[in-house]
Amino acid sequence: MTTLSLFELAKFCRDFVLEKKALAPVILDLRGISTVSDFFVICGAQSEPQLKAIAQGLEKTLKERYGKQPYAIEGFPKSHWVIVDYGGVMVHIFHEEKRRYYALEELWGDAPRL
Template identity: 60%
Template sequence: MNILTQKVNMSLSPSPASPDSPTEEEALLLAQSCKKVILEKKGISPIILDLRKISSFVDFFVICTATSEPHLKALTFGLEQKIREELNLHPLHIEGSPKSHWVIIDYGPVLVHVFMEEERAFYELEKLWGDAPVL
C-alpha cells in the first residue's frame, strides 16, 4: 500500500467531524487516482475538471474517451475494480452501459464520465463546464 492509498483510505473513511463527506483534498486525491487508472487502461485524453467553485453537487469530473464498446467496458470495469482494491471505495451508482456509449461512475464528490469519441464530442462537457479549471 503506497502513501496515496493510505491517505485516501484514511481520509475517505467517515470521521466524527464529517460523517459522510470527504474533504476537498481527499476528493482531489480520488480524482487523480481515477485518472491514473484510466491512463493505465489506455483511456484517451483523460482530464479532471475542478468544479468546486461552480457546482454544489460535485467537486470533480473525470472525463475520458474509450475507443470501442469493449474498451469502454474494460475501462469502467477496470476503474471500479482498481479503486475498490486500492482505496476500498465502491461507487455510489453506475449509470449507462457500453451500448449507450457513455458510462458515469459516481463516487460522490467525483463523477467519472467514460465516453465513446462521438458522444464526448456531442455532449462537450468540457465546454459546458468551461468555467471549470482543468487540472
C-alpha cells in the same frame, strides 16, 4: 486502508484511465461552481469493450486498493457513456463520438482543468 482526499481520488482515476489507454483524460475542478460534484474526470474510449474495461477496472481497483465503492454506475457500454459516481468525483467515460456530441468540457468551460 489508506483514504484518499477527493483531489487524490480524481488524480488516481485520471491516472487509471490513462493506463487503460483512455483518450485525452481531463480533470475538471468544479469546487465552488457546482453542487453536483467537486471533480469530473472525463475521458474517451475507442470501442464498447474498452469503455466497459475502463469502467469495470476502475470500480474493481478502487474497491480492492482503498475499499472505495461507487455510489452509482449509470449507463452501459452500448449507450456509449458510462458514469462512475464516487460522490465528490464523477468519472465520465465516453465513446469518442458521444464525448464530442455532449461536450462536457465546453459545458463546464469555466471550471479549471487540472
